[in-house]
Amino acid sequence: MVLDLILYIIAYPPLWQVLILGFAGSLAIAMVAIWFERKAAARVQRRIGPYWASPALGGFLNIIADMVRYVLQQLIIPGTVDRLVFYFAPIAAFTISILPVIFIPLSPKPEFWPVATMDYSLLIALALSTLPPLLVIAAGWSSNNKFAVIGSMRESYVITAYELVAVVSILSASASLLTFNLVYIVEAQQPFKWLAILNPIAFLAAILAVLMSTSAFPFEIPESEHEVVAGPFTEYSGALYAFNMGGAYVRRFVYALLIALVFLGGWAPYVPGPGPITGYIIPSLIVVFKAVIVVLFISFLRAVYGRYRLDQALGAAWRLAIPLAIIGFGWSLFLAYIGVFH
Amino acid sequence: MAGEPIDKVYVGNINVSARRARDLLLGKLKLGEVVDWATTFSLWPVHLLTSCCGAEFAATWSPRFDAEQYGALPWISPRQTNFIIIEGTITRKMACALRITYEQMPLPKFVIAMGACALDGGLFYNSYNIVKPWEVVPIDVYIPGCPPPPEGLARAILQIRKSIREKKLASKWLIEGWRPDKKYVTPKDDVCKWWRP
Amino acid sequence: MSLESLAEEVKKVLGGFAKEVAWRKGYLEVLVETANVVEAAEKLKSIGLDHVKSVTAVDYPKESKIRVTYHASSYSREDLMGVIVGLSVDLPRDNPEMPSLISVWDGSVEFQEREVYEFFGVSFKGHPDLRPLLLIQELAEKKVLRKDFIVKEESIYEGVPFKYD
Numbered sequence: 001m002v003l004d005l006i007l008y009i010i011a012y013p014p015l016w017q018v019l020i021l022g023f024a025g026s027l028a029i030a031m032v033a034i035w036f037e038r039k040a041a042a043r044v045q046r047r048i049g050p051y052w053a054s055p056a057l058g059g060f061l062n063i064i065a066d067m068v069r070y071v072l073q074q075l076i077i078p079g080t081v082d083r084l085v086f087y088f089a090p091i092a093a094f095t096i097s098i099l100p101v102i103f104i105p106l107s108p109k110p111e112f113w114p115v116a117t118m119d120y121s122l123l124i125a126l127a128l129s130t131l132p133p134l135l136v137i138a139a140g141w142s143s144n145n146k147f148a149v150i151g152s153m154r155e156s157y158v159i160t161a162y163e164l165v166a167v168v169s170i171l172s173a174s175a176s177l178l179t180f181n182l183v184y185i186v187e188a189q190q191p192f193k194w195l196a197i198l199n200p201i202a203f204l205a206a207i208l209a210v211l212m213s214t215s216a217f218p219f220e221i222p223e224s225e226h227e228v229v230a231g232p233f234t235e236y237s238g239a240l241y242a243f244n245m246g247g248a249y250v251r252r253f254v255y256a257l258l259i260a261l262v263f264l265g266g267w268a269p270y271v272p273g274p275g276p277i278t279g280y281i282i283p284s285l286i287v288v289f290k291a292v293i294v295v296l297f298i299s300f301l302r303a304v305y306g307r308y309r310l311d312q313a314l315g316a317a318w319r320l321a322i323p324l325a326i327i328g329f330g331w332s333l334f335l336a337y338i339g340v341f342h
Numbered sequence: 343m344a345g346e347p348i349d350k351v352y353v354g355n356i357n358v359s360a361r362r363a364r365d366l367l368l369g370k371l372k373l374g375e376v377v378d379w380a381t382t383f384s385l386w387p388v389h390l391l392t393s394c395c396g397a398e399f400a401a402t403w404s405p406r407f408d409a410e411q412y413g414a415l416p417w418i419s420p421r422q423t424n425f426i427i428i429e430g431t432i433t434r435k436m437a438c439a440l441r442i443t444y445e446q447m448p449l450p451k452f453v454i455a456m457g458a459c460a461l462d463g464g465l466f467y468n469s470y471n472i473v474k475p476w477e478v479v480p481i482d483v484y485i486p487g488c489p490p491p492p493e494g495l496a497r498a499i500l501q502i503r504k505s506i507r508e509k510k511l512a513s514k515w516l517i518e519g520w521r522p523d524k525k526y527v528t529p530k531d532d533v534c535k536w537w538r539p
Numbered sequence: 540m541s542l543e544s545l546a547e548e549v550k551k552v553l554g555g556f557a558k559e560v561a562w563r564k565g566y567l568e569v570l571v572e573t574a575n576v577v578e579a580a581e582k583l584k585s586i587g588l589d590h591v592k593s594v595t596a597v598d599y600p601k602e603s604k605i606r607v608t609y610h611a612s613s614y615s616r617e618d619l620m621g622v623i624v625g626l627s628v629d630l631p632r633d634n635p636e637m638p639s640l641i642s643v644w645d646g647s648v649e650f651q652e653r654e655v656y657e658f659f660g661v662s663f664k665g666h667p668d669l670r671p672l673l674l675i676q677e678l679a680e681k682k683v684l685r686k687d688f689i690v691k692e693e694s695i696y697e698g699v700p701f702k703y704d
Contacts, residue, residue, distance in 0.1 A: 047410060047411075052412055053413055069377075073449070230422065
């Protein structure tokens with residue numbers, strides 16, 4: 001009785017989906033991703049990586065130490081910045097990065113979170129996830145620093161090229177399934193008809209676009225430290241920089257959630273049952289698990305690849321990634337024509 | 343309340359509130375110790391390679407010696423770092439750059455002077471164009487050697503960590519808002535006298 | 540091209556400008572008058588010596604002169620890539636002044652003439668931006684690389700003063 005009550009409180013969607021999975025979960029996953037990124041890069045280079053902060057946890061507390069240090073450091077506001085935009089752009093970017101979680105269904109049951117199971121949920125989540133780069137550009141512009149302005153110019157080039165790839169390749173799912181509802185998209189992929197297997201071209205283009213638009217490592221062009229100091233975040237210190245840095249990882253996690261639902265089948269091998277545990281908590285954990293695998297794969301690429309130049313990356317976008325996304329779209333139209341899902 | 347003007351806003355004395363909040367956070371909640379602990383494991387040096395000791399700086403973060411296991415990671419912009427390593431000779435023009443870089447970093451910040459040149463001139467003790475780094479920035483740890491081995495630099499990082507934990511330097515400087523030993527260094531106008539933008 | 544034919548070619552192209560053409564250690568030294576240095580440099584450039592590797596100066600206090608040398612070499616002619624031709628000018632020591640060669644070998648001499656200016660006090664006429672490059676202004680006025688600027692030294696043995704020549 002009491003157990004049921006506690007379960008219903010935990011499975012209350014604003015608490016479970018937005019606060020626990022959306023906010024705390026994405027923060028924790030951002031920390032895990034940063035830790036894995038540093039540790040994997042160290043292992044590839046035959047180093048140890050962060051270790052002595054907590055030898056039992058493999059140095060995971062080091063990331064928490066970095067975070068605490070950033071948050072409690074002196075916050076320097078240079079005298080020449082546009083103060084209002086300088087304060088609010090990183091905070092707004094971080095907050096808007098989490099917003100698409102509201103429209104991402106983690107369970108097929110409409111009684112848990114009717115907002116997420118509505119039609120057009122894929123479109124709204126995609127549209128919201130393309131907003132934060134604009135605020136990154138605003139952050140760089142308001143810094144009134146030449147490196148920051150150059151960095152935000154690069155960011156604007158990169159998002160013009162790659163948000164298109166992300167949108168086209170992820171929307172190819174709705175081309176083959178004739179719906180924008182993420183629940184139908186996932187249910188059509190039961191049990192193993194995953195779009196990543198049936199349409200690997202669109203999956204590849206989507207991964208490429210996520211790498212690019214969240215400026216993950218092979219395409220870390222706006223913040224490339226050898227050319228522009230820290231890109232749009234050159235003047236940011238302390239907690240505001242932590243917001244900036246965390247925002248990119250949260251966006252990566254949200255994109256990974258979308259990819260896990262659209263291409264990796266969501267909760268696919270599992271058929272949700274009644275009740276909050278089998279109907280809501282277990283499917284959402286399966287989705288988050290798949291998303292974490294995508295995030296860690298993206299983080300691992302940092303250790304393996306060098307950085308592209310801006311012109312190489314833009315050339316790769318217009319010559320390779322956009323044709324790839326369009327071919328993937330055409331392939332999913334072909335899938336719809338031969339009727340794989342119906 | 344009748345008779346009072348409507349547009350009045352009651353916020354209290356903001357200085358008293360700030361002092362109370364500080365006393366609560368530092369006294370009861372021991373936030374200072376958290377800051378000290380976090381700073382010991384997050385000493386990120388800024389990239390400012392002035393001289394040949396920079397080769398040893400690179401070797402310290404290389405696979406063989408790997409100073410990242412202590413939590414130190416060389417980072418990009420001075421705004422996001424808290425730790426500066428003076429590698430060797432500082433010329434008169436570089437002294438201004440060093441001072442500007444130092445002043446761009448947020449508190450609490452720490453300085454290591456590395457090599458014989460940074461101690462007292464070293465090979466260039468009688469040159470007309472060098473300054474001693476302790477005239478430009480306050481220094482926490484000196485490393486002798488020409489150049490010091492990477493183990494020496496790693497040991498200096500451990501030494502800074504020890505003094506932060508024992509003397510509670512990070513939280514102290516963060517509360518006071520400045521480094522107390524900063525008054526012994528040359529004023530910035532004298533260091534950057536040559537520089538006319 | 541053999542080295543002797545290079546000397547012949549340089550002599551032929553410079554005509555009457557060359558006071559002295561001689562092989563020093565590893566490079567061909569050409570000495571010209573100060574008034575003719577721009578024309579001489581243009582003629583050297585016309586045979587393919589298209590850039591300057593370094594600009595340097597030597598102080599001769601006993602002969603009361605400063606010799607400024609431009610080490611020119613080539614990127615465009617393959618047989619000239621391995622050789623260096625030094626174009627030298629003798630200047631009076633008390634007021635060294637010469638026309639800047641930035642009109643001939645633009646970019647590659649700009650910083651190096653500034654360096655010679657700050658260390659030896661040689662002023663280059665026509666240089667667009669003649670400021671000290673590495674030193675501060677007060678030190679550049681002392682002309683620190685001339686032989687009569689003495690750096691204070693410590694003796695190895697205590698009490699025995701160090702003798703300057």
